Amino acid sequence: MLGDVAALAMKDVRIELRSPASVAGALTLGLVGLVVTGLAAGPDTARLRAIAPGLAWLSIVYAAITVGERLDRIDRSDDAFAVLWLSVRDRRAIFAGKIMALTLMLWTISLALLGTAVVLLNIDPSPVAVALIPLALIASIALAAGVVVVTSTVGGNSQRVLLLPVALLPLLAPTLLAASQATGALVAGTVDASLPWFGLLAAQAALFGGLGLLTYEHGAALE
Amino acid sequence: MLRDLPRTHLRLEVRHVSKLFGTTVALWQLDFSASEGQFVLAIGANGSGKSTFLRVVAGLTSPTAGAVRWTGGSAPGRPRIAHVGHASGLYDGLTPFEHLMLAARLAHTDPMGGLAVLERIGAGSVAGVSCGRLSAGMRRRVALARAFASGPEVLVLDEPLGALDDAGAAAVLELFGEAIRAGCLIIAAAPSDARLRAIADQTLALVDGRVLRSVTSPSDGIEAIDVG
Numbered sequence: 001m002l003g004d005v006a007a008l009a010m011k012d013v014r015i016e017l018r019s020p021a022s023v024a025g026a027l028t029l030g031l032v033g034l035v036v037t038g039l040a041a042g043p044d045t046a047r048l049r050a051i052a053p054g055l056a057w058l059s060i061v062y063a064a065i066t067v068g069e070r071l072d073r074i075d076r077s078d079d080a081f082a083v084l085w086l087s088v089r090d091r092r093a094i095f096a097g098k099i100m101a102l103t104l105m106l107w108t109i110s111l112a113l114l115g116t117a118v119v120l121l122n123i124d125p126s127p128v129a130v131a132l133i134p135l136a137l138i139a140s141i142a143l144a145a146g147v148v149v150v151t152s153t154v155g156g157n158s159q160r161v162l163l164l165p166v167a168l169l170p171l172l173a174p175t176l177l178a179a180s181q182a183t184g185a186l187v188a189g190t191v192d193a194s195l196p197w198f199g200l201l202a203a204q205a206a207l208f209g210g211l212g213l214l215t216y217e218h219g220a221a222l223e
Numbered sequence: 224m225l226r227d228l229p230r231t232h233l234r235l236e237v238r239h240v241s242k243l244f245g246t247t248v249a250l251w252q253l254d255f256s257a258s259e260g261q262f263v264l265a266i267g268a269n270g271s272g273k274s275t276f277l278r279v280v281a282g283l284t285s286p287t288a289g290a291v292r293w294t295g296g297s298a299p300g301r302p303r304i305a306h307v308g309h310a311s312g313l314y315d316g317l318t319p320f321e322h323l324m325l326a327a328r329l330a331h332t333d334p335m336g337g338l339a340v341l342e343r344i345g346a347g348s349v350a351g352v353s354c355g356r357l358s359a360g361m362r363r364r365v366a367l368a369r370a371f372a373s374g375p376e377v378l379v380l381d382e383p384l385g386a387l388d389d390a391g392a393a394a395v396l397e398l399f400g401e402a403i404r405a406g407c408l409i410i411a412a413a414p415s416d417a418r419l420r421a422i423a424d425q426t427l428a429l430v431d432g433r434v435l436r437s438v439t440s441p442s443d444g445i446e447a448i449d450v451g
Contacts, residue, residue: 007328015316018353079310082283086304087329087373 001090008084008097012071013104022070023063023105030059030113038120045121052117053183054176060110061143061176065168067109068102068147069160076155095148095216099209102144103137110136114183123187131186131194138201139179145208146171152216175204230406232295233259233302233376235280240289242275242432249275250432253289257410257425259376260403264419265412267429273412274309274381276429280410281306281379296376303330305370306379311362312369315355319346319365322354323372330373337372344368344394359386367395371402378402380411384418392418 016023037055041048075081084094114132150167154160182197235257242250249272257263265273278284280291281304296302306312313322323337341347346364349357354365363386370378383399384392396418399409403422413419420426428435 004329007325011314011317011321011325014321015314018316074314074316078312078315079308080312080314082278082281082306082308083312083369085283086281086306087326089298 001093001096004088004090004093005096005100008088008094009100009104012074012098012101015074016067016071016101016105022067023109026059026063026066027109027112030056030063030109031116033059034113034116034120049121049123049187050184052121053187054180056110056113056117057139057176057179057183059113060106060139060179061169061172063109064102064106064140064143064147064172065165067105068144068151069164071098071102072148072151091217092213095152095212098148098152099141099144099212102148103140106140106143107137110140118187121187128186128189131191132183135179135182135186135194135198135201138198138205139175139182142175142201142205142208143172145205145212146175149208149212149215152212175201178204230259231297231376233406233408234294235377235408235410236290236292236294237280238290238292240279240286240291242272242279242284243287248432250279250286253432253434255425255427255434257408259295259406259408261408261424262399262403262419262422263408263410263425263427264423265410265427265429266415266420267412268414271429272432273429275432277306277308277379277381277410277412281377302376303374304377304379305373305375307363307366307370307383308381311354311366313354313362313365315353318351318353319357319368320350322365322369323350326369326372330375332372332374334372336374337368340371340398341365341368343398345391360388360391363387364391364395367398371398375407378407378409378411380409382413383411384413384416396422 033055034052037051038048041051075084085091088094111133114136118128147168150164150171154163154167157163178197178200182194182201185191185194185197237253237255240250240253241248253276265276267273275284279286282291282301283306293300293302319341323341324334327334327337338350341350344364344367346361346368349361354362357365367383383395387395399422403409411419
């Protein structure tokens with residue numbers, strides 16, 4: 001099954017690399033948001049450090065919804081999803097492949113945005129950067145799993161553009177909170193304070209991922 | 224030449240299957256059976272339920288009532304099914320070559336088999352072109368080649384010769400013959416196509432979701448039914 005998961009994830013990554021509309025759009029919006037907020041906040045570095053993690057992760061949550069929605073929409077266009085559905089022996093591979101692809105994209109976006117925030121806030125990157133990399137990975141998995149669970153359930157519903165944010169924002173709020181708090185603790189240099197938030201993110205990733213693996217075959221909307 | 228499938232006594236039983244979309248009856252009390260190495264053709268006018276029939280058989284749509292049962296096959300409950308619907312099911316951002324590689328990877332089959340089929344049906348020259356740039360006929364050829372690339376036990380095809388020129392249709396019909404001899408069960412639907420009816424072991428005439436008549440030989444006079 002792992003080979004199938006990797007093949008399906010690479011399919012999504014390849015398509016996105018050839019037409020990086022959603023990743024590039026989300027990245028641009030996040031970077032502009034960080035820079036504009038920095039300019040608006042003025043030279044008050046303490047204030048910036050307080051709001052930058054939340055702002056960066058809000059942009060990443062937005063990216064998770066838009067990129068995840070596009071990945072699902074591409075699968076549903078031209079009935080490609082029907083082909084996938086019949087192609088795999090274990091249909092959970094489709095779910096896991098989608099999480100892997102979205103995680104890779106969100107990890108890239110989050111490292112770019114968090115790296116930009118570190119530079120903008122003039123933070124010594126050496127101790128923080130090492131911890132931000134796994135933090136971004138765990139948070140990306142949690143976000144990707146939550147988004148894929150919901151997009152696969154909503155399916156091709158005509159109201160999906162409205163339904164997805166309404167369903168996803170409350171679901172992803174704890175992930176947003178945990179990632180922001182962990183980032184804030186790392187930026188402040190208190191690594192110990194970030195550990196419980198790491199734990200919460202890992203629990204969310206396991207919860208969403210486990211829920212999806214258990215329900216995907218019956219919950220994925222085909223019609 | 225397509226590789227022979229291991230004989231597994233694959234059999235399909237469709238019993239009293241009905242499908243409703245709201246109050247619209249798409250299929251009503253459908254009964255038929257088929258076995259490996261057969262070609263089953265559903266004919267009927269637009270809106271007669273052919274596409275729904277194929278999706279129900281393929282397991283892409285659940286019947287509202289009745290049952291679709293598979294016995295035999297390489298795995299219990301669900302044989303390897305490849306479906307080519309009205310839409311090609313291709314990703315615009317991938318090339319035909321990449322589609323064939325993915326299909327072979329997921330089915331654990333030899334990727335060169337799909338490439339050989341692509342060549343035979345006249346689409347080898349576009350193997351490296353993004354599918355978003357292909358014509359409808361080429362997309363249909365690529366979709367069919369991908370279906371063969373997955374080494375299916377069952378091929379479920381909606382208007383398989385649609386959008387194909389005479390040469391392409393002849394190549395595809397030749398492949399169908401080889402697939403049937405190799406043990407594949409083919410279930411296809413088309414408004415009415417003499418070329419497909421000529422090779423069908425069983426033809427179901429659908430009218431408003433009901434099987435008006437079922438014949439087991441191309442010469443059994445199904446022309447008498449007005450299927451549009």
